[in-house]
Amino acid sequence: MKYDLIPNTLFIKNRKKFMAAMLPKSIAVFNSNDVYPISADSTMPFEQHRDIFYLSGADQEETILLLFPDALNKKHREVLFVRETNEHIAVWEGEKLTKEKATIVSGIETVYWLEDFEKIFFDVMTEANTVYFNTNEHYRQAVETQTREDRFIQKCKLQFPAHQYAKSNPILQEIRGVKEPEELALMQTACTITEKGFRRLLSFVQPDVWEYEIEAELLHEFIRNRSKGFAYTPIIASGNNANVLHYIENNQQCKSGDLILMDVAAEYANYSSDLSRTIPVNGKFTPRQKEVYNAVLRVKNEATKMLVPGTIWAEYHKEVGKMMTSELIGLKLLDTADVQNENPEWPAYKKYFMHGTSHHIGLNTHDYGALKTPMKANMVFTVEPGIYIPNEHMGIRLEDDVVIQEKGAPFNLMQNIPIEAEEIEDLMNKN
Known part of the structure; x- marks a missing residue:
């Protein structure tokens, strides 16, 4: 990123505000944006979904944030999933977040590779009653493109039909409006x-x-x-x-x-x-x-x-x-x-x-x-x-x-x- 590293104290405070408003035994999930194609092998410049950035500071694609304040395993109360990096990716695309760097950026101690999300998510869902979905409810929104968030919501409803669902947007509207x-x-x-x-x-x-x-x-x-x-x-x-x-x-x-x-x-x-x-x-x-x-x-x-x-x-x-x-x-x-x-x-x-x-x-x-x-x-x-x-x-x-x-x-x-x-x-x- 061009900008200086933002103190992770900001994202720690933001998560605390969000989790304080969650229902008991509830999980909230936030997905990064897609990289959108233009044509052939061209893509638009990546722009991070502002909600996952607000809560974690993670500014790269293929990232998921999971918040579960009541998780029995304390490690799983805040979890960040990032794309696994390697030498090939580093050569062709440049530096990506390592687990250690993801912790420095976000203040989240538990960081997994993205490939572990399904296993961890199933495990914590056995303890949860409610899932917060991050739908776009801004008064000016007019989005027709399906997002990673949309795909996650569809899949989650099919996989976990007995759970209750809630909206993260009302919480975000309230807390994001007042700046730190x-x-x-x-x-x-x-x-x-x-x-x-x-x-x-x-x-x-x-x-x-x-x-x-x-x-x-x-x-x-x-x-x-x-x-x-x-x-x-x-x-x-x-x-x-x-x-x-x-x-x-x-x-x-x-x-x-x-x-x-x-x-x-x-x-x-x-x-x-x-x-x-x-x-x-x-x-x-x-x-x-x-x-x-x-x-x-x-x-x-x-x-x-x-x-x-x-x-x-x-x-x-x-x-x-x-x-x-x-x-x-x-x-x-x-x-x-x-x-x-x-x-x-x-x-x-x-x-x-x-x-x-x-x-x-x-x-x-x-x-x-x-x-x-x-x-x-x-x-x-x-x-x-x-x-x-x-x-x-x-x-x-x-x-x-x-x-x-x-x-x-x-x-x-x-x-x-x-x-x-x-x-x-x-x-x-x-x-």
Whole structure:
């Protein structure tokens, strides 16, 4: 891995939190992701399943984590299964986890080769009543591909029909949403790498640059700072491309007088950052562009203040909608009649700001985390309002990642990344 070794104290704490929520005489199993084929002998770069990483730190394929707090044999209360390595694998694929290294990474004393899983699993299942299956229940999931987790669940139900089954996801949603100090440090590193990429851009962007050239500059800076690269597919959207919310082609030339909306950020050690900035191609906002820009910035700043313990996510978004409505009236994009006659299910402001303002962020860009219960300290949320005006050939979104504090204002992990219009202009015209 490119990143520094993460202290295994993080994964030990995470497992303790998960096991404390398990039913008596229950087992939880977590599988790594598959290596997905492209065609011929090509595969996509491996990405670890975030749940097994969260609980073990194991960052390679063909890995299984088994948790059984009530196991009669103390050795089997935490077990990690990894692919057996040998000299041939080392030559062709590189270093893999040995049993000793797996213990150092995870803090798990009992490590077996993967080939021993069936035997050990059958043995512990004779002591267990319930099995926790790790299904994907994220509110935005739309997965059609069968995973190793899916195959395990199917096989387990056939092999052990008399057992009861439970879901690991509700536990993970609760505990993964509240970050440990080690996680916040990793996320800060991801945000700092993102800052370096953004600052690099400000002296690079000029009229007639191509969107993909901007993408390349960012990737260069991210990788040279020990990131694998982008935390998510980058959006580099100039001109009216910014009005396509998930524009990812990044294949157009940036013209003087236009804005570039960039929703792009680095990962570090599998932890995401999530940044949006909007800059002028020629280094100078027009008066109207700056007027809209500052309206978005005011909404972002006011919305950020609301991210405190006790806030309810759905109510928060309603309040942000009111802020945005006021700004859109000030910009003469809406009038009072539009608001009075609006559809409560799709308020008038949605014409110009149609997405949500905040989501959990962590090991996933759209991370696990409780959304229907009050916010807690050490949850990390994005704040990303935007105004999109196709008729004026511009879309503006601004986004930072903030940590909810026990008391006081949220802590902005991106506080050092330029965002004020004047600062951006100054940096773009410095040379």
